[in-house]
Amino acid sequence: MATFAKSDQLLVIIDPTARRLDGESVRIAKDVLSAGAAAKVCLPEGPEEFARALDRRGTRRPVVVGGDRALVRTVSLLHRQRELAGCALSVVPVGDTSLAESLGVPGGAVAAARAVLDGAERRLDLLVDDSDGVVLGALGIPPVPVREPGARVPVPSGHPWLRTTYRSLIRTLASRPARLPAVPCPGHARLRVDVDGETVVDLDQPVEKVSVTPAAGGVAEVEVRPLAVGAERTPLLTSGRTVTVAGADFRYRADAAVSGPVRKRTWRVLEGAWGLVLPPA
Template sequence: MSDHDQLLVIVDPVARRSDGESVRIAKDVLSAGAEAKICLPDSPEEFSRVLSRRGSRRPVVVGDDRALLRAVALLHRDRTPLALVPIGPPDALEVAYGLGVPHGAVAAARTVLDGTARSLDLLVDDSGGVVLGELRLPAAPAPAAGPAPSVWGTCRSLVRTLVRPAPGEPGARTHRLRVEADGVLLADVDAPVAGVTVRPAGGGAEVTVHPGAAPPRLAVAGTLAVSGPDFRYRADGRVAGPVRHRVWTVRADGWTLTLPKQPVPLA
């Protein structure tokens, strides 16, 4: 990294609350290796304003997957290079680690200073949302957590089971979706599917339609259109919707992330 490189270090408020010590370490490492302006936005709106006024400084996000996705959604149109120091619990950093960002504040901050900018693909939907890792359709609702069964309730369940055998396992839940990849119909509402998974890779979207008992149907496309009754979808682990129609378009080399010069072995 050259001496004249200037950084805009944006510390997400969630990171400050969850692990202030790691945030401090990251700021110290970055400030020691470059001219770093530290910003501490208190809201997503302020986060966006700081990024929009970045000038010539290279933005560095200190935070979790949500902060990374927010930054990419704002910056991918002009392909501004971006760096990340991941701060948060492992389940809030699955996207970052999947992309190859190092674990730990020190290793990640050193990568910001000494790493290599790599162009990566992404999906952009017709509402402005972005997908960096994986898209799943539809997103099944999380099961509601009920009260723990009492001893008496357990006994009654056992009696009912002995008197009347429990029904067999229900079949896989299916959904009525129309799925088109570059205009080619992969599934329609009259043939329910168990789900669809999509990943940006190699300049296209790798689409897998799971029709249930039948073998999956595979396609690589630049555009994916999905429609059907109100459905939710899970993009990079975050649930969105419900919608009745959504189109995702691949942006090959659509954004740039600073990663280690040597690939980091995935945990």
């Protein structure tokens, strides 16, 4: 892992969604970073300004203050510019932070900002598809719906006991995983999955779920769950450098975004393709 000098200059790009959702955490992160290094702060108002700020970083180390979507957007931009190899990226998660934290970034503005200043670069594997899309953490088929960052569930007005009961019901329902029907779903459930040219499951075997995760050593871990009818079926586990999924129009979730529909998509693993600054081991 490569370490950094205190004199390093930082380009702090604050995502507009983070500013809207949690201005206090953004302020704390900015104060900690500015106190510990020479930091230029950018406040882009949209994706185009975000891209321009990143493109004009010069020799400054980019630091993204924002949620998982901002992190994926940054890696995607650097990948398409073919500049990932020479760029050590830092992130202070604000908003939706599950992806960043799963990669080892500390939760909380202060801890994450201190990791930017005192941490070291760790090279991570990346999944890249045949349309130049990237996957940092996990790929799932079919996509599991998630609530947008900052979305609020309306609470009925009236007596306090009614509001309390309603919130309790919403929490109970939200904690239960969505159940797929016990019959083959048209299109999405009939897929052919090939790993390094070997067929794991074909179109004649309906599947409930396919997940692909980049792992260490330049390979992806693949889990295929055949659709259970009656007795539960054992998941099929394998790993490889190239994963191809084909079938009738299907959608997939790559990190924080849903893509598709597509009929065929291939992902390949790029070993050590990008660098993320994390706390020292």
